[in-house]
Amino acid sequence: MRAEPPAWAQAAALLEEAADLLVLHRDFAAAVERCEAGCDSLGPGPGPGPCPGPGHESFAEVKCSLCVVGIQALAEMNRWREVLSWVLQYYHAPEHLPPKVLELCILLYSKVREPQVMLEVGSSWLRAHANQSLPEFGSLLELYLAQVLLPLGRFEGAEELVRGCAVPDSEQQLQLLGTIGQSRRRWTQREETRSAAEEQQDPATETLLGVLSQKLLTMLTLLRRALRSMSNHFYLLPYKKMLLATFLLYLVVVRLDPASPTSLPFIYKLVQLFRQAWAAVLSPVHRPPLRD
Structure with missing residues (x-):
């Protein structure tokens, strides 16, 4: 072997x-x-x-x-x-x-x-x-x-x-x-088949995008009108009601749990709104007249 x-x-x-x-x-x-x-x-x-x-x-x-x-x-x-x-x-x-x-x-x-x-x-x-x-x-x-x-x-x-x-x-x-x-x-x-499907899909896509664009434009127009109406109504509020709304907003911010991570973005937005409201209250246009 x-x-x-x-x-x-x-x-x-x-x-x-x-x-x-x-x-x-x-x-x-x-x-x-x-x-x-x-x-x-x-x-x-x-x-x-x-x-x-x-x-x-x-x-x-x-x-x-x-x-x-x-x-x-x-x-x-x-x-x-x-x-x-x-x-x-x-x-x-x-x-x-x-x-x-x-x-x-x-x-x-x-x-x-x-x-x-x-x-x-x-x-x-x-x-x-x-x-x-x-x-x-x-x-x-x-x-x-x-x-x-x-x-x-x-x-x-x-x-x-x-x-x-x-x-x-x-x-x-x-x-x-x-x-x-x-x-x-x-x-x-x-x-x-793929080329034919792409050719048929392009007009349909353009039509869909046109419809979506028109809907988006309509929504933005309605939103702008709503904001303008709210803004006009906001400036017609008396000073006391404005101060009360600001105070309630402050309470909402204070009562939120600042330790919760999910509350941080919401707190930040509320604080910004609070500052804007406070600036509007103390502006010369809305400041109450001084009395002797």
């Missing part, structure tokens, strides 16, 4: 610890640390192409599993923005990502509604000739189209990608092109 390399054994042990921390203990930060230590112990390693020699399959599987656990732990901590850069630091190039890691990244960024993050990475991976011979290539191409290109409206890029890639099944290529055409038509219909 051939002994496994020490680096592989260390990485496998760290993978087991990271999986336990993720699933059993829910310690996501510690799980990411174990995954980073395992990937560092394995080094860059070869790409996802055919196995160059004995031991490479186990090497690639362990590293891929470490990245999968790390991605899940980062997502659990809501650190999904770091996922792509975190993975690329161990594979250095998008075309070297394992199919499982690429699939997980596409699904993650699609779920958080940030599919544009995977535009260049997915295109680079799918255009690499070494990846087009992998059995997962067809499913990843469909996933990339459905979750990244088509939701972003990149229809021309999608058709160019499908025609440029060496899709093993010509029937699948025709099916993908048909899917792109259907998505383009639905996109166009939505845009036309």
